[in-house]
Amino acid sequence: MVLAFVSDPLDEEHASGHFYHICQGVMQKEEVLPPPPGEPIICTGCGVELEMEDFMEAHLRGAT
Numbered sequence: 846m847v848l849a850f851v852s853d854p855l856d857e858e859h860a861s862g863h864f865y866h867i868c869q870g871v872m873q874k875e876e877v878l879p880p881p882p883g884e885p886i887i888c889t890g891c892g893v894e895l896e897m898e899d900f901m902e903a904h905l906r907g908a909t
């Protein structure tokens with residue numbers, strides 16, 4: 846797993862939650878925003894590509 850979805854029930858403005866990249870097993874403090882389709886984010890730390898589909902999957906995982 847390279848992406849975590851965290852929802853904050855106290856944050857009503859951002860009820861959809863936040864995404865965080867897990868870089869080499871360490872969850873990064875900075876929030877990652879989903880990229881446009883076809884434009885994956887490439888992490889310079891571990892080289893992983895974060896695509897929009899990964900964000901959708903993480904969202905579904907976090908919602909269950």
Ligand SMILES: [Zn+2]
Pocket residue numbers: 866867868869888889890891892893
């Ligand atoms: Zn990384």
